[in-house]
Amino acid sequence: MEASIGVLLIRPLSAYLQQELCKRYTLFKFWQEPQHLRREFLREHSNSIRAVVANGVQGPDAEMIDALPLLEIVASHSSGLDKIDLDKCRERGIRVTYTPDALTDEVADMAILLTLATVRRICEADQYVRRSEWKNADFKLTTKFSGKAVGIIGLGRIGSAIAKRAEAFGCSIGYHSRSQKPNSRYKYYPSVIELALDSQILIVACALTHETRHIVNRDVIDALGSNGVVINIARGSHIDEAELVSALVEGRLGGAGLDVLENEPEAPTRLLGLDNVVLSPHVGASTVETRRVMADLVVQNLDAHFSGKTLLTPVI
Amino acid sequence: MESMAEKQPSKIHQPPEIIVLGPPLVFRTYDKEFSSRFRVLRPWESPLPLPQFLAAEAQNTQAALVSGVVQLTAAVLHHLPSVRLVVTTSAGVNHIDLVECRRRGIAVANAASIFSVDVADLAVGLLLDVLRRISAGNRFVKTGLWPKQKSYRLGFKLGGKKVGIVGLGSIGLYVAKRLEGFGCAISYSSRKEKPSVSYAFCPDIRTLAANSDILVICCALTEQTHHMINREVLLALGKEGVIVNIARGAVVDEKELVSCLQNGEIGGAGLDVFENEPSVPKELYELDNVVMSPHCAVFTEESMRDVYELMCGNLEAFFSNKPLLSLLPEE
Numbered sequence: 092m093e094a095s096i097g098v099l100l101i102r103p104l105s106a107y108l109q110q111e112l113c114k115r116y117t118l119f120k121f122w123q124e125p126q127h128l129r130r131e132f133l134r135e136h137s138n139s140i141r142a143v144v145a146n147g148v149q150g151p152d153a154e155m156i157d158a159l160p161l162l163e164i165v166a167s168h169s170s171g172l173d174k175i176d177l178d179k180c181r182e183r184g185i186r187v188t189y190t191p192d193a194l195t196d197e198v199a200d201m202a203i204l205l206t207l208a209t210v211r212r213i214c215e216a217d218q219y220v221r222r223s224e225w226k227n228a229d230f231k232l233t234t235k236f237s238g239k240a241v242g243i244i245g246l247g248r249i250g251s252a253i254a255k256r257a258e259a260f261g262c263s264i265g266y267h268s269r270s271q272k273p274n275s276r277y278k279y280y281p282s283v284i285e286l287a288l289d290s291q292i293l294i295v296a297c298a299l300t301h302e303t304r305h306i307v308n309r310d311v312i313d314a315l316g317s318n319g320v321v322i323n324i325a326r327g328s329h330i331d332e333a334e335l336v337s338a339l340v341e342g343r344l345g346g347a348g349l350d351v352l353e354n355e356p357e358a359p360t361r362l363l364g365l366d367n368v369v370l371s372p373h374v375g376a377s378t379v380e381t382r383r384v385m386a387d388l389v390v391q392n393l394d395a396h397f398s399g400k401t402l403l404t405p406v407i
Numbered sequence: 408m409e410s411m412a413e414k415q416p417s418k419i420h421q422p423p424e425i426i427v428l429g430p431p432l433v434f435r436t437y438d439k440e441f442s443s444r445f446r447v448l449r450p451w452e453s454p455l456p457l458p459q460f461l462a463a464e465a466q467n468t469q470a471a472l473v474s475g476v477v478q479l480t481a482a483v484l485h486h487l488p489s490v491r492l493v494v495t496t497s498a499g500v501n502h503i504d505l506v507e508c509r510r511r512g513i514a515v516a517n518a519a520s521i522f523s524v525d526v527a528d529l530a531v532g533l534l535l536d537v538l539r540r541i542s543a544g545n546r547f548v549k550t551g552l553w554p555k556q557k558s559y560r561l562g563f564k565l566g567g568k569k570v571g572i573v574g575l576g577s578i579g580l581y582v583a584k585r586l587e588g589f590g591c592a593i594s595y596s597s598r599k600e601k602p603s604v605s606y607a608f609c610p611d612i613r614t615l616a617a618n619s620d621i622l623v624i625c626c627a628l629t630e631q632t633h634h635m636i637n638r639e640v641l642l643a644l645g646k647e648g649v650i651v652n653i654a655r656g657a658v659v660d661e662k663e664l665v666s667c668l669q670n671g672e673i674g675g676a677g678l679d680v681f682e683n684e685p686s687v688p689k690e691l692y693e694l695d696n697v698v699m700s701p702h703c704a705v706f707t708e709e710s711m712r713d714v715y716e717l718m719c720g721n722l723e724a725f726f727s728n729k730p731l732l733s734l735l736p737e738e
Contacts, residue, residue: 103558196564196565196566196589196590197564197566200535200539200564200565200566200589201539203531203535203589204532204535204536204539204541205541207528207529207531207532207535208532208536208541208542208545211528211529211532211707213529213532213533213536213541213542213698213700214536214541214542214545214546216699216700216701216703217536217542217698217699217700218542218546219700219701220687220699220700220701221692221699224701225684225685225687225701226685226686229432229701229703229706230700230701230703230706231706232432232436232706232707232708232711233703233706233707233708234707234708234709235524235525235528235707235708235709235710236528237524237525237527237528238524255588256585256588256589258588259584259585259587259588259589260528260585260588261524355553356553356554357554358548358549358553363548363549363551364549369541369545370544370545370548370549371541371544371545371548372544372547372548372553372559374539374540374544374559374561374562377559377561377562378538378539378561378562378563378564379561379562379563379564380563380564381564382561
């Protein structure tokens with residue numbers, strides 16, 4: 092009898108995904124193991140585990156990869172790959188797949204939602220009603236979104252989808268990326284600071300690499316200015332969070348809408364009390380529809396690999 | 408010698424007189440500027456009840472600036488015998504007795520489509536908030552729950568959803584354009600079909616609701632549209648349907664809406680307007696799939712500036728016998 096293929100699932104992700112994996116493979120549920128027993132758990136099952144399902148927040152690092160000698164493929168339930176030790180995977184000849192298009196729309200939607208929520212104070216307005224404050228006084232004046240100058244860092248799939256949506260609001264679009272896109276109708280800026288100087292809303296939409304860590308730093312925040320707003324749907328480490336918090340507290344930056352934080356799920360205390368900041372718990376891709384599509388893609392990639400077929404969305 | 412029987416000409420250094428009722432937010436925001444251009448009567452500063460104040464002070468006043476929530480009834484107009492112009496700071500005119508104004512020959516000017524973009528933006532924001540639960544998510548993070556409860560309930564995708572727009576005026580059109588950018592399919596209902604738009608027209612509201620995942624209410628409040636969104640329409644929208652109202656509370660049967668939300672008969676609601684503002688049904692406070700805002704869709708600095716200029720423009724045109732900028736067309 093053919094030995095069943097072991098798949099390690101790092102985080103639960105969705106009941107649907109677990110169900111589909113169980114139908115085809117022996118599923119090992121990493122998150123259910125207490126922290127201190129995890130090394131032992133991997134050792135115990137290292138003879139069976141041939142695949143790891145990673146995600147945007149936790150992927151196999153060098154230690155985990157070393158603990159799994161039979162690992163052939165990492166299928167990530169994410170678009171971001173910064174948590175996977177890709178060098179190690181290349182070294183070992185381990186295939187890596189991801190889910191690049193499944194969440195483009197949702198994440199772009201979240202970028203616009205965070206912008207609207209921050210600039211139009213929607214969450215604050217909702218609180219105002221729920222606290223029965225409306226009986227005392229009208230709500231405050233907020234700022235218009237339509238027609239504002241939007242600057243996007245990273246014009247990949249997600250950045251382009253954000254641009255398309257912002258255009259429907261009559262916004263002007265500028266962008267910065269590693270290289271200028273030859274067919275783009277949007278204005279290219281060779282540096283983030285120049286982009287920030289010309290923008291009222293700055294949206295981070297690039298991949299996290301060594302070069303882009305803290306790409307939004309003090310200088311960029313100063314260039315954006317006291318009426319400017321930063322929106323981050325990429326990775327917490329794209330922004331120098333300490334500088335961001337100071338700038339917000341001191342009024343040097345107008346506002347921020349953040350779906351990601353440097354040390355999530357921990358948030359800087361000073362950020363929690365600010366009305367001009369909207370925070371959300373890394374749910375840019377968390378819709379019922381997207382989870383389903385991402386789960387299907389993970390399973391399809393695994394199925395393709397183990398039946399010797401071409402991978403659908405390989406990275407390596 | 409002064410001529411002109413119609414209007415009293417401005418004497419030198421004597422700005423024209425206006426009565427302000429409300430007062431509207433734009434007046435409170437631009438009080439100094441208004442006061443430098445007009446002599447302003449301020450009933451809210453007087454201990455007298457309004458009818459007495461008007462009888463004592465406003466018998467010769469020719470123009471009134473009113474907010475969108477002041478009920479300008481025939482009874483109030485009776486105390487303003489010289490008024491020939493009413494300027495309202497709202498787009499809606501449901502608070503003005505238009506029949507009485509027509510009878511008296513009083514011109515009415517409104518905010519026309521000055522606010523439409525900001526209102527459309529809020530409609531989209533409320534809709535996305537209901538689907539993606541950002542107000543709830545913001546509360547979740549700010550109350551320190553994220554580290555304790557690592558995962559969060561999933562939201563719903565906007566793209567690919569079928570949107571039914573009720574009333575395709577300037578606000579409805581701006582909403583449609585924005586939602587198309589997110590990949591939504593747009594249909595609409597309106598008093599009359601608009602041949603110049605590419606969106607599918609649906610003459611019947613109940614059918615529009617049945618064929619839509621999302622209903623966005625963008626129409627004026629009239630006798631015909633009062634409680635137009637009733638239980639039947641809400642049930643047709645269905646368990647996963649979302650309704651957004653940035654028009655007037657009374658277009659929707661609020662009691663039925665609350666009941667449908669509580670019973671899960673519709674999926675969620677984004678509401679900027681209510682039947683008895685500033686009162687809001689307390690039952691809605693408990694619901695995570697409801698996002699509310701205090702009738703503030705037009706409260707942006709930009710819109711306030713724009714409506715200030717429009718209101719002044721209308722008043723100055725009136726006092727110098729020029730055509731009004733945003734005269735309400737005869738129906």
